[in-house]
Amino acid sequence: MGFLDALLAIAMVVSFVVSAGGGEVTPAALPPCDFPAIYNFGDSNSDTGGISAAFVPIPAPYGENYFRKPAGRDSDGRLIIDFIAERLGLPYLSAYLNSIGTNFRHGANFATGGSTIRRQNETIFENGISPFSLDIQIVHFDQLKSRTAELYSQVLKLAISTTKDFKTLQRFPAIPETDRAKLPKPEDFSKALYTFDIGQNDLSVGFRKLSDQQLRAAIPDIVNQFASAVQHLYEKGARAFWVHNTGPIGCLPVATLYIRNPRSGFLDEYGCIRAQNEMALEFNTQLKDRVNKLRGELPHAALTYVDVYAAKYDLISNTKSQGFTEPLKICCGHHENDVNVWCGQSASINGAQVYGAPCASPSTFISWDGVHYSEAANHWIADHILFTNASFKSKSQPPLPITHACYNRPAL
Secondary structure: OOOOOOOOOOOOOOOEEEEOOOOOOOOOOOOOOOOOOOOEOOOOOOOOHHHHHHHOOOOOOOOOOOOOOOOOOOOOOOHHHHHHHHHOOOOOOOOOOOOOOOOOOEEEEEEOOOOOOOOOOOOOOHOOOOOOOOOHHHHHHHHHHHHHHHHHHHHHOOOOOOOOOHHHHHHHHOHHHHOOOOOOOOOHHHEEEEEEOOOHHHHHHHHHHOHHHHHHHHHHHHHHHHHHHHHHHHHHOOOOOEOOOOOHHHOOOHHHHOOOOOOOOEOOOOOEEEHHHHHHHHHHHHHHHHHHHHHHOOOEEEEEEEOHHHHHHHHHOOOHHHOOOOOEEEEEEEEEEEEEEEEEEEEEOOEEEEOOOOOHHHHHEEEEEOOOOHHHHHHHHHHHHHOOOOOOOOEEEOOOOOOHHHHHOOOO
């Protein structure tokens, strides 16, 4: 079902899907959306190979728990974006920056590890911040869309041309069917799902460079730049948007690894840095408000705001009952006696070579490498944000599963 068809379906069955109690839209009487593609924008939480293609490939043991080899992902296996693709019955996304073995028929991934919403005045070699900020990712999308239209136009001109001379064939060379099968269909851009998971690195840069007051003052501009990206995509024909907020950054083990004898109240009951999580919540509040405003500004858009923070913090605060070990323990790397060798790296310690090896049971760890989540944690989080049923209370607003994200019209 296309987007416009989906809107007509709402009109026909709305009386069946609005609950009398709270006015929540439920998917019971609605068919799932027919998303032919996913276009993703983000950072390392959803990068499926972009930063590896642009710079140094992510090494083993990354990827080995599921892909049996490095797969351009900052995890031992799949990311949330991979579970989104699985849930929608689509292939895993090829990174736009990857030139080998890519297939964009069902979407593309513009995310790169270290990306921010706002451009940063530093290089990736300083603190790992990607040059591919959100505005550049949008430029990449525009290039893919325009080049796709151009190539399909060439095929059309060949098909309708009655001229067989050599000059015409030179001007409009045929695209082999095998290559065309790897390109998006032009009509699918308006029917696709556009996903976002970005903003965490804007906060991490702020923690390094700004005071708390300065960072709080910067959040409105960060959020407005995010909204500008959504507006641009809408003007290009995008209609269905799935927006993740940022997670509890203060709970990343890398944030607490070097803290010794913290003052009272600095950490919360789970060992997370309270002030950093409060900043993330402030960002999320403003992001949610801006998404609500976008609903009024973009009348034909379906915008879903997804509370990834709540899902991740639920897992961190219930690790034992969910089958995980302590939330701040790191699976991959050597972290003992104030010696830190990061995942997949080697270092000489007291004359001996120490390798940052993976743990024996990654599926019991929330953190894979101190910064990124394990596949098991990603799977748990995905289950709690992509579904809506008796087992999983909705983390999205409007409260619909991702399979029904084309229906998300009402502002909340």
